[in-house]
Amino acid sequence: MSSTHATTAPGALQIVKNLLREVLCSRVYDVARETPLETAPKMSARLQREILFKREDLQPVFSFKLRGAYNKIAQLSAAEKAAGVITASAGNHAQGVAYSAQKLGIRAIIVMPATTPEIKVQAVRARGAEVILHGDNFSDAQSHCFQLVEQSGMVFIPPFDDPLVIAGQGTVGAEILRQRGTGLEAIFVPVGGGGLIAGVAAYLKSIVPEIRIIGVEPFEADAMFQSLAAGERVILPQVGIFADGVAVKQVGEHTFALCQHYVDEIVRVSNDEICAAIKDIFDETRSIMEPAGALALAGLKRKAGEDPGQGGAWVALLSGANMNFDRLGFIAERAELGEAREALFAVTIPETPGAFRDFCAAIGQRVVTEFNYRLHRRDRAHIFVGVAIRNREDAENLLQHLRNTGHAALDLSQDEMAKLHIRHMVGGHAREAQNERIYRFEFPERPGALMEFLEKLGGHWNISLFHYRNNGVDLGRVLAGFEVPDSDLPQFKSMLSKVGYSHVSESGNPAYRFFLDNARAD
Template structure:
């Protein structure tokens, strides 16, 4: 092996700024995957990412004269924070070039440590080219995020800590892969001492530069890298990291956005910590591996590499987590357009929790409803769909339909020109299993439901928007229903948004 990485890692200087992160047992997830999964909590570093290790180990080895000229780097965020912290500790100037797509939380964190932020390009590669140019112009040192032996050795201290913290047999270590610095460092240390331990990288399906490079035997460059897991959105891996991965890494596993979101939720349920998408990659990969290999009672370690994420991304992650875990089935169901059919359909679902229901009157004979239901697994979803089909209800499975999950679920509606005497009410009721069915039972059978929207947001109260055709002569009966409802309701019939888009 070129370069003695064992020696480099053993002598790496990282603990001036980094901490020895804990190795924590994920009890809930371990029980679900039937293996003992431990999380290497690099999200607990001072900059909430492992990147501070490699950045500091590189910069602390520069001479005072070189440090005086400053450093430059390119980063989607976590390496930037590591360089900024190292520069602050070493009293040197740092310029960080970041893609314009970098989350604001990462930019602010870098600036808070006194570094200068320059935004350039839509990807790391464009920011990288700009940073190299700046470094040359300013005669500053470029600190590479991953393709540098000192940076790799700094990240390799994670492998050293894992072997020190974990005693006994260890089946595999899972690491996220962007440019390859983290997995290269960990593999260089672990494989030298325990070659039987598997080192497995995890990449997003739309940012799989290492996977494709290893498969083709040469470094390839992606035309585009998906930005959901922005911390690993690298179009081309490093020369040195590719060499090390080719020699030492057992395999690369690919996971999609839904699987990453599910892994973020898994870690939260075990630790109450919220990882960023790239930080949860290794957990998603460990789950895939355990299921694919059908292993049981093995010791697995996933490196939770970072937790720098904008708060507003949580809405999307929460929506997709259940799909990633295959615990939500999304369907389009055709039911007869007649009073009571909606209630009959809900009765067919039995005790299953409806997480979303979208419907707007459109056709006098058929009603097309968009429905999402909580299920235990994919098999239960398929069984439910077959059951609905046997009952004569045409059902389209939309669980894997990206457009339906991202857009259609929010666009079901429009104006219904054949609807007469429509009243629009917003209802609020305690949200617990069976509460939606109880709500429907409280309504008169002969009022035609012309619009219905319900979404379970995991709150204490369920909220439904309901349009009903109530003839003028039945207004007194309708008011009696409202008075007996027993929970909060609001008349939205005069709401300008209703008049503009649905009335």
């Protein structure tokens, strides 16, 4: 979505007039630090242009939000400070307000959505602020906060739609210009309510108008994109909360007017692309961003695939690093899909001995990331498989190759239900399985190891169950079921010993007996 650079709305001209002075006279450095603007060598080499990271994750509260919050609170009157401050926030603004209030000795109440990551809730409480959890998103929390303002007489500290807050965030733009005065082509900025991009854009465009300011939003929380397209502020009926720091139903009045005038474009990205950007930043810096913190890089990468640009440096503003540890599993799982480094397929093969191995031969030496299969019927088998790829074109070529080798195959890489749920649900009781023996195996993890494992097993006994997942460790772990009559047991066990891989019989495992054993298929 490209901005039309519309005429500035009433009231916004005065903000613009005062903004440079407010930024230059800001009080943010009482508490905030000037964060580094770092070269990202791996990303630069990959995208064939200079990529810089503005490291706002290195602030004392691990987010840029401290700037605007402190700049606003520090300039309250004595009477206002005595009344105390209150705000609504998805987390990072809350920490900024709590930190600022503690620094200035002011009482603070923070209303946060009940969905806020616990790490942010605890961080706010650790700063001495009172936390009230209310609603499922920022808008719900804000509505409740306004009720409390009326009841308490405390001073509301806006998270984004306030001239002093915008000016405080605008100091990020001033730093970028001071740290790299020439050769800047584009700045990518995450967008929630719009305070950060409004401050950065208005400041930079007032001094170096040729710099492109590009906002980035998730597809499921794109209030600024839709507002700019409509020419007025829209209210989203609902927002996704994966990137909770930007989960805003409506952007600010001041911020919208400034974005209309100064922002060149809004790029939207998927959650998978955000996960991939988190991984990219970790690979580059060994730091872990929260989803909103990696949003700018996700947009930068998408834009790089569409627009070669003019050769100047591109800056990704890394806005925050407050993330619960327990979200890392989901992010790691989805990062490869977001980077188009993994493809998911549903494949049908004949239910005959050796067909499983033939299918793996069709995949070849590619790295298999996931393999789920359960015997269902005797004539054919359905497999859910993940495969490492180089790009989407590579996935399309593999899909065609599978079909050319006689396998009915379907690409599920863009299927949200498959990615979220189905991959974990392949299985169940196998009514057709006979004399099933369950074994758990471990083998050295390397390219081709899975195929080597299957070659060693041979094709004499039908495989009735197979589950494998690449967990990024040095050992591959497989759970496999074999149909082995009692008369074949000595030969089967001899084969297992010759395979040479660590293995444990799990046929008596209670979890297997309850969920997978055909004896319970009733």
